[in-house]
Amino acid sequence: MNSAGSSPGADALVRKLDALSPLTDQDAATLERVVLAHARHARPREDLICEGDRPGGLRMILSGWACRYKMLEDGRRQILAFLLPGDSCDFNMRYVPRMDHSVAALTTVAYAELAPNVVDDLISSSPSVARALLCETISDASIQREWTVNLGQRVALERLAHLFCEIFVRLRLVGLASGNTCVFPPTQADLAAAVGLSDVHVNRTLQELRRAGLVELSTKSLTIPSLSALQAAALFEPGYLHLRHDRTESEASVSPHLLAEASPRQPESRA
Amino acid sequence: MNSAGSSPGADALVRKLDALSPLTDQDAATLERVVLAHARHARPREDLICEGDRPGGLRMILSGWACRYKMLEDGRRQILAFLLPGDSCDFNMRYVPRMDHSVAALTTVAYAELAPNVVDDLISSSPSVARALLCETISDASIQREWTVNLGQRVALERLAHLFCEIFVRLRLVGLASGNTCVFPPTQADLAAAVGLSDVHVNRTLQELRRAGLVELSTKSLTIPSLSALQAAALFEPGYLHLRHDRTESEASVSPHLLAEASPRQPESRA
DNA sequence: CGCTTCCTTGAATGAGCTCAACAATGGTGG
DNA sequence: CCACCATTGTTGAGCTCATTCAAGGAAGCG
Numbered sequence: 001m002n003s004a005g006s007s008p009g010a011d012a013l014v015r016k017l018d019a020l021s022p023l024t025d026q027d028a029a030t031l032e033r034v035v036l037a038h039a040r041h042a043r044p045r046e047d048l049i050c051e052g053d054r055p056g057g058l059r060m061i062l063s064g065w066a067c068r069y070k071m072l073e074d075g076r077r078q079i080l081a082f083l084l085p086g087d088s089c090d091f092n093m094r095y096v097p098r099m100d101h102s103v104a105a106l107t108t109v110a111y112a113e114l115a116p117n118v119v120d121d122l123i124s125s126s127p128s129v130a131r132a133l134l135c136e137t138i139s140d141a142s143i144q145r146e147w148t149v150n151l152g153q154r155v156a157l158e159r160l161a162h163l164f165c166e167i168f169v170r171l172r173l174v175g176l177a178s179g180n181t182c183v184f185p186p187t188q189a190d191l192a193a194a195v196g197l198s199d200v201h202v203n204r205t206l207q208e209l210r211r212a213g214l215v216e217l218s219t220k221s222l223t224i225p226s227l228s229a230l231q232a233a234a235l236f237e238p239g240y241l242h243l244r245h246d247r248t249e250s251e252a253s254v255s256p257h258l259l260a261e262a263s264p265r266q267p268e269s270r271a
Numbered sequence: 272m273n274s275a276g277s278s279p280g281a282d283a284l285v286r287k288l289d290a291l292s293p294l295t296d297q298d299a300a301t302l303e304r305v306v307l308a309h310a311r312h313a314r315p316r317e318d319l320i321c322e323g324d325r326p327g328g329l330r331m332i333l334s335g336w337a338c339r340y341k342m343l344e345d346g347r348r349q350i351l352a353f354l355l356p357g358d359s360c361d362f363n364m365r366y367v368p369r370m371d372h373s374v375a376a377l378t379t380v381a382y383a384e385l386a387p388n389v390v391d392d393l394i395s396s397s398p399s400v401a402r403a404l405l406c407e408t409i410s411d412a413s414i415q416r417e418w419t420v421n422l423g424q425r426v427a428l429e430r431l432a433h434l435f436c437e438i439f440v441r442l443r444l445v446g447l448a449s450g451n452t453c454v455f456p457p458t459q460a461d462l463a464a465a466v467g468l469s470d471v472h473v474n475r476t477l478q479e480l481r482r483a484g485l486v487e488l489s490t491k492s493l494t495i496p497s498l499s500a501l502q503a504a505a506l507f508e509p510g511y512l513h514l515r516h517d518r519t520e521s522e523a524s525v526s527p528h529l530l531a532e533a534s535p536r537q538p539e540s541r542a
Numbered sequence: 543c544g545c546t547t548c549c550t551t552g553a554a555t556g557a558g559c560t561c562a563a564c565a566a567t568g569g570t571g572g
Numbered sequence: 573c574c575a576c577c578a579t580t581g582t583t584g585a586g587c588t589c590a591t592t593c594a595a596g597g598a599a600g601c602g
Contacts, residue, residue, distance in 0.1 A: 187547085
């Protein structure tokens with residue numbers, strides 16, 4: 001059923017949810033079917049949801065990158081989170097009348113848009129999916145707290161290093177890193193809006209990270225020669241991501257079975 | 272049943288949840304009964320929960336102030352949220368094996384500690400409470416996003432002004448503001464850890480706010496002469512709090528029925 | 543090829559930090 | 573009730589990290 005990569009595919013989605021809370025094969029198949037039946041696309045810079053919109057339903061990223069963001073009246077913009085393949089945009093939001101932030105595509109994005117009744121059917125028919133979505137909510141909240149720490153306590157170099165660690169670990173989790181390299185579409189201006197620094201200073205800090213040999217960041221591609229070195233520079237502790245089997249911890253970061261993208265999911269994650 | 276203020280009382284809790292999603296009288300009574308049966312106390316600086324702990328259960332603040340916080344290895348400390356009477360510490364956390372942050376009392380705190388099975392009983396027997404707790408989760412996440420914006424985009428004066436607006440509105444909601452004044456226990460060092468500035472700079476920025484007539488902050492007491500003026504200085508938009516009946520919006524901020532602490536809850540909030 | 547978007551560099555400015563000392567406050571015990 | 577000590581708040585001076593403004597170069601796209 002899941003097999004070879006159909007155009008967008010739901011691989012990332014299944015892998016991510018399974019990493020948060022194990023999915024049964026049956027529920028994973030149901031999820032995949034439902035999601036692929038409601039696939040849509042967005043162009044770069046297009047908003048998937050706007051602040052003030054009535055939420056309802058659930059949007060999940062299948063491929064491409066998006067971001068949560070919020071703007072102040074005077075135009076200042078803060079990116080609140082990067083949404084990667086497998087991430088949900090607005091689970092739970094249906095219990096509240098208005099979106100408090102916006103979500104925009106950074107690249108061309110394939111996503112599933114499930115109507116409220118479809119979501120209800122899914123979570124009542126697939127309890128392991130329901131539970132994983134709940135865990136994703138918890139993980140999201142934790143990530144947001146870590147971003148608060150990032151902006152409040154870390155200096156420029158640490159902030160960027162921390163962001164790179166987080167993104168890389170999350171991408172690797174869904175099979176979108178090969179070795180120590182992953183795609184990285186955000187512009188320096190996007191990075192600046194995410195870490196609360198000016199564009200110019202992000203540029204200079206990136207040069208510093210490059211000079212230190214901690215990252216290689218070229219055209220939409222990020223390479224991390226030594227994840228543990230970057231972790232140390234960033235004071236990055238992956239526990240806040242709430243992933244099962246702590247495959248991301250310190251020395252385990254080079255564990256070979258993690259890097260084996262071949263297998264779509266871990267067999268031992270099933271009942 | 273709810274009536275006159277018993278020692279800690281659950282008034283704030285009921286008022287807060289009801290403001291997020293209406294409680295039925297019966298569910299409110301159940302909540303009150305359950306909560307008061309599991310009341311505990313913590314002294315200032317005492318941790319209610321520590322990062323790394325196995326969560327399980329649910330803690331709710333009945334009186335006093337607490338805060339979420341996180342520490343980096345080298346001792347830097349970020350306060351992630353202030354927890355006021357009526358706030359829950361760790362709803363949902365039971366789905367995840369470890370706390371990703373700590374919660375500490377700032378003052379003497381009375382709180383309810385509900386064991387997992389008690390929580391399960393409560394939410395299955397009182398659907399309106401369950402829904403309100405869900406809405407609180409959403410509101411909490413939104414507040415955390417707003418804090419990210421605060422640290423990432425606002426300058427020192429705006430940051431503190433925004434924090435004061437948020438705290439005041441939240442306290443007023445649970446009947447803990449009289450007129451334009453409320454208690455305010457955090458020290459300047461606490462404020463600094465919350466807004467990501469140094470103690471010294473917080474001190475100077477507070478003086479600036481005082482000189483501008485925007486706040487009066489003396490011994491554990493905060494007065495806001497003109498909330499709308501402070502809102503404007505902070506670029507504060509209360510929508511992110513997700514409170515029903517937008518009583519907090521702009522000019523409505525002086526609405527008299529909001530300030531009437533006498534009535535424990537709004538009658539029109541019932542079915 | 544020409545445009546726009548993105549990246550890079552320089553120089554001057556400023557917001558916020560650190561260090562250090564001191565004043566005020568408040569709680570505690572004698 | 574007073575004396576003491578710890579915590580909290582206040583002030584000054586120098587410095588640094590980061591911002592702003594401005595301009596030029598590279599790179600992708602139609």
